[in-house]
Every structure is written in structure tokens, then in C-alpha cells.
Amino acid sequence: MKYAVKMTGPVQQVLRAMLEDAAAPRYGLQISKQADLEPGTLYPVMARLEGVGWVESSWEDPDLSIKDGRPRRRYYQLTKDGAEQARLALAEISGRREKRRSSLSAAQPGPLGAAL
């Protein structure tokens, strides 16, 4: 199945991290730690996911940041549709990987990663 987002490695890492608690809003640095990605990789992925509507972002309540005298944080959250699509996509990928692994072990040992 074709998804709105190309399921690159970093995209999968972000989605896995966010799906662990799909309803939780997180700011960029949190996701970057949880998904184990450098911010330079993370923000383009977030922009992509937001662009296709899998993720929404919004500013935190300005009163909170004002009280601490710091800039507002931008929080990201999976949309309902995004969470659904992400689950499907990730399941499909791990299913494919599973199949490949079993067929590889059943047949001759060949060069890895030729399938995709």
C-alpha cells in the first residue's frame, strides 16, 4: 500500500516513538531523544508529517512560558488519522521484514537488502 509519506528510516523512528503514547503532545527535543535522531534530521521529518496531516503542531499556552520568561515551545501531536495510518504503515513494514527474513533463512543465503 502507498502512504502519504515515504516511510524512510527516520520517519519510522519518529512514528514509533510518537505511537508509544499517541495522545501525548511533545516538543521537538523530546521526540529527538525518544526517536534517537539528531535535530537536523528530526525537523524536516516533522515538517513532512505535518504537511500531510499526520501530525499537528501548536504553541504551548503563552502564559506558561511568560511566567518562566522563556520562549514558547512548539508541541507536536499525532492526529487521529495520522496515528491510524502510521500504525498500518509500520505494521506493513515489519510484516514485510518478517516475511523476507523467513524466506531468506529458508532459501539460499544471499546478499541482504536486495528486496527493497
Add this chain to the structure above:
Amino acid sequence: MNGSLQTQTQPATCQDDALAGFREILQVTRPGADVELIRRAYDVAASWHQGQTRMSGDPYITHPLAVATILAELGSDDQMLCAAMLHDTTEDTPYTLAALSGEFGAEVAALVAGTIALDQVKGNLPQVLAAVRSADTRVLAIKVADRLHNMRTVEFIAHAKQLRKSRESLDIFAPVASLLSMDTIGAELETLAYATMKRNRHARSVSGRLLIAMTALLPVATRTRWCEEWLGELHTLPSRRDRTSFAIHTMLGIPRLAYTVRNPAPGRRRAG
């Protein structure tokens, strides 16, 4: 009920220059203005605010006078100029709206009451904007001038408050200014607000400055968002080393981010 203070005090001489400047502008933009009435409003305000100071240390009356001067430059009418002079008296001094109405008429009192009512609007941004849009345009013009002078002197207030005022200026007052065709004022408000936000501690650091400089690669409309987001992230990082690392890694991703932002959705879905 009626105030009896109108000729009580002659203000100290330190505002005389500002007052003379106001007069000169008025002569150009409103040759037919009721100078006596406006002067009386100034005197009443000066006497009530006597002893009060701005955060800058200036006598308080310098603020309403500056607001009236901004409005005089726009050629505002007598009632608006009086209301500008008196706009903080009933809130910050024992002077009452009733007394003000008795001395300067119901119209001026209504303008002053309108500015106070706007201060009391609460709620989220859309609610505030809705309230603002339904307000009287003359009241709005006074509020915009009031905010402009406050932003011109914003450096004297607490940092947290500076951020709040800047945010409001961008979200509310700049759009209202352009709605009222006060374009130069809207532009100045934006400039002041951005400058204030950039004076933020992390925006001045090397990491912050690099990040801000690099956002030049992003489409104009998205720059402020990313700037603000990254400065927010920088703020959460405890050590300088973490901040430098964050800045470098984020910068490396900016070209890719620029591409992504310019081509948001290669597919068809854009639902939420």
C-alpha cells in the same frame, strides 16, 4: 461630582518640550483643533498623575502625552486627543469616569471607558480578536497608539512582560493597525516586537544567532515559527555544549527543511 482640578497644577517643566512638540504637530495636522480643550485634558491628567512615574523613571504624564502625539500625527479629532491624554486617569488615580464625563463630555468619557473595556477582554486569541474587531474604531486607534508608545519604551519593563507585550503586539495590535490603515504604526509595532523577542537571552548567544541567520534559507512566512521554536528548544538545554550541538545539528537540517516546507505534501492527503 464634577472635578474641580482643571487649573490646579502647572506641570513641571521637564515635559514642556514634549508639549511644545505636540502643539507643533497639532498645528500642522489639525489647524482647527480646540487647543484649549486639549490643553485642559493634559492639565487634568498631569495633575492626577502627579508623583507617578513610568518604569523608565519619567513622570507618568509623558506617556499619555506621547500617545496623544502619535494620534495628533494621524490628525485625530479633539475627543480622541482628550481621551488619549486622560486614558489612564480613571484606572490609575482616584479620578472617576463620571467626573471626566462632567468635565470633558460623554463622548470623551465613552472613549476612555472603551479603552478600559478592551483591557478587560479575556480569553484565547480568537476570542480577543473577535472582541477587538467589534470595538469602536476610535477606541482601537487610541489603544494602538497606547501600545506603540509602550513598545517604544518596552526595555524598561520586566523581561517576561516584554515577551508578553511583544506577542500581543504581533498577534493583535499590528493586525488591528493595518485594519485601521495605520500602516506605519503597524510596521513599527512589528519591528519593535521582533527586536524585543530577539533580545531574548538565547537569541543573543552564538548558537541562537547562527540559527536565526540560517533561517534565511526558509520561506519568509515560516521563519518566525522555526526561529521561535528553536529558541524555545535552546532554552531547555542545560549546558552550552548541548546548545551548540543542537544549533549545529539543526542548521545541518535547514536546507532539507527548506525543501520540505516548500513542497509540503508530495501526495494528495491533507486531512486532519
